Amino acid sequence: MTTPLFLITGGNRGLGAAMAKHLAKGGADIILTYRSGADQAAQKVAEIESLGRKAAALQLDVTDSSSYAAFAGKVKEKVTELGHDALTGLVNNAGHGEWALYRETTPEQLDELYTVHLRAPFLLTQVLLDQIADGGRLLFLSSGLSRFAMPGYAAYAAMKGAIDTLVRYVAKELGPRGISANAFAPGAIETDFGGGAVRDNPEINKMVAEATAMGRAGQADDIGAAVASLLLSERNWITGTRIEASGGQQL
Secondary structure (H helix, E strand, O other): OOOOEEEEOOOOOHHHHHHHHHHHHOOOEEEEEEOOOHHHHHHHHHHHHHOOOOEEEEEOOOOOHHHHHHHHHHHHHHHHHOOOOOEEEEEEOOOOOOOOOHHHOOHHHHHHHHHHHHHHHHHHHHHHHHHEEEEEEEEEEOOHHHOOOOOOOHHHHHHHHHHHHHHHHHHHHHHHHOOEEEEEEEOOEOOOHHHHHHHHOHHHHHHHHHOEOOOOOEOHHHHHHHHHHHHOOOOOOOOOOEEEEOOOEOO
């Protein structure tokens, strides 16, 4: 069977790093991107290689769309260096949190969230489409916050709601190539997202646990394992949908 190769944006830390690890454990090779933290990215590459897989890291600032064409050229070179003909899939994971009540959200905050969470995955995927193999898989990170509402996340959640819609159109247009496109929506996870509030604040962690069917906040490995199970599944029949992995938060 052909070894899969996935490109994960923001794969050097947090959820992206967990996805890379679990995909590698499942037999995939990985190209990950990082905006800063080259040493951290190199450590993640070494970890993947220690699992017997091939890996590479490329620097990418997703806010700079003028760099996408050159980045696509670097991806093509890495694909060849790693012994592949094309990418099996792309995971649009890079992002950040921004807490601001609706009436206090600034135009600058709104523009930044749009640039990172909607414009970047929209345009970057466009640029890389010709490098995705027929029958490949596209995953766009959404959020549990696009289903349930928590004060302070109106702008962030609006962008993730747009991602939920975008994947239906991408799936429709790329279906003839056998390429799936889905939105993957984590719930509250104990990472450094949003300043590490869920991980580091006992009151917030307790609140999340009490609102979650599984009785706890999520771990990065929960998400990594779920993504790997989807992207490494034998068949590619799930497309155009939003898949939530929240442990049953806010049911």
